[in-house]
Amino acid sequence: DAGVIQSPRHEVTEMGQEVTLRCKPISGHNSLFWYRQTMMRGLELLIYFNNNVPIDDSGMPEDRFSAKMPNASFSTLKIQPSEPRDSAVYFCASTKQGGVAGELFFGEGSRLTVL
Amino acid sequence: AQSVAQPEDQVNVAEGNPLTVKCTYSVSGNPYLFWYVQYPNRGLQFLLKYITGDNLVKGSYGFEAEFNKSQTSFHLKKPSALVSDSALYFCAVRGAGAGSYQLTFGKGTKLSVIP
Numbered sequence: 001d002a003g004v005i006q007s008p009r010h011e012v013t014e015m016g017q018e019v020t021l022r023c024k025p026i027s028g029h030n031s032l033f034w035y036r037q038t039m040m041r042g043l044e045l046l047i048y049f050n051n052n053v054p055i056d057d058s059g060m061p062e063d064r065f066s067a068k069m070p071n072a073s074f075s076t077l078k079i080q081p082s083e084p085r086d087s088a089v090y091f092c093a094s095t096k097q098g099g100v101a102g103e104l105f106f107g108e109g110s111r112l113t114v115l
Numbered sequence: 116a117q118s119v120a121q122p123e124d125q126v127n128v129a130e131g132n133p134l135t136v137k138c139t140y141s142v143s144g145n146p147y148l149f150w151y152v153q154y155p156n157r158g159l160q161f162l163l164k165y166i167t168g169d170n171l172v173k174g175s176y177g178f179e180a181e182f183n184k185s186q187t188s189f190h191l192k193k194p195s196a197l198v199s200d201s202a203l204y205f206c207a208v209r210g211a212g213a214g215s216y217q218l219t220f221g222k223g224t225k226l227s228v229i230p
Contacts, residue, residue, distance in 0.1 A: 004158070011164065033218075042220060042221075042222045042223060043205070043220040043223075045217060045218075045219070048216060048217070050216070055216070056216075056217070083185050091158055093159075093198070097216065103149060103161040104159075104166055104218060105161070106151075106158035106159040106160070107158050108156075108157055108158045109156075109157075111156075
């Protein structure tokens with residue numbers, strides 16, 4: 001089975017540009033998470049969706065960040081406008097919520113560099 | 116609030132020697148505990164988890180972890196380290212309560228296995 005698929009793997013952009021990161025969760029998983037990883041702050045949860053509905057977006061840094069999940073097989077994380085401090089690796093993870101605690105399955109990440 | 120502490124930023128061990136990567140946690144109620152491994156430029160991969168039952172949990176690649184409720188610890192261990200075990204290791208905790216979804220990660224411990 002395919003794992004969590006993220007695109008692009010690498011993105012280099014200039015400050016002020018819009019960035020869109022994409023994620024396809026594992027089929028059958030009903031929960032999706034976006035994380036950001038930096039050396040300074042480690043792994044931070046940005047937003048959590050359950051059954052396509054955003055449940056907790058308290059980790060989204062500011063209004064420049066937005067996330068959507070229009071259906072069970074696709075999610076986007078958008079940064080507009082981007083800033084150099086947004087440079088990080090962004091991970092998408094999915095799991096099947098509701099049963100005994102299941103582990104998260106992570107994508108390979110999208111490495112964002114904002115110049 | 117739940118939290119995870121990994122007191123060592125880096126652990127060095129000689130190939131063939133036993134290894135331990137330490138983790139302590141704080142959470143309300145019973146914990147669900149996880150270990151993940153991250154290789155360079157890759158996503159996090161699930162190693163093992165403790166949900167309930169036997170305090171010694173066995174996972175992938177010969178790793179195991181021991182849950183100690185009184186010490187609120189969940190140390191990762193392996194009897195004989197391999198060079199290929201060199202990676203970044205993350206401990207994570209989640210509350211066992213209904214509706215609990217947030218997985219909180221430690222800062223990570225870089226394991227270097229020296230040939």
